[in-house]
Amino acid sequence: MIWVKVMEKEIVAYILTKAGCTHPFRVSRLLAMAEMEWLERRGERLTGLKYVKGPGVFFIEGLKEIIDSDPCFRIHEGDPATGRKGCVEYVCGEPALPSDVREVIDEVIRRYSGIGDMELNEAVMSDPRFARVAGD
Secondary structure, three states: OOOOOOHHHHHHHHHHHHHHOEHHHHHHHHHHHHHHHHHHHHHHOOOOEEEOOOOOOOOEHHHHHHOOOOOOOOEEEEEOOEEEOEEEEEOOOOOOOOOOHHHHHHHHHHHHOOHHHHHHHHHHOOOOOHHHOOOO
């Protein structure tokens, strides 16, 4: 299955709609978890996004461009002096996604809502399914 960029944008928008104003680091980890859940259940990737691994972390190629290219994504800069982290907010209506995609994303957000960003990153990086998502 090949997803078009619009669907990927809608998935990111849906995550932000449900999770609220969230740092892109966390958005990418929630998206990775949703990818792994979808892959396990359906045997195929949820998106065509490319996950680029580094030592202990990863980034999603094109995520910044998805956010920067649409005025519905509002970026709130952080302030290191006050310890406030930046975040991205989706300010347009909730995107329409198939119900099975929404269910997987909702489940992932619920499951990982109580842990910090670094714990979520570790959960992604240590998950054996991530190698399949990241193309290892």
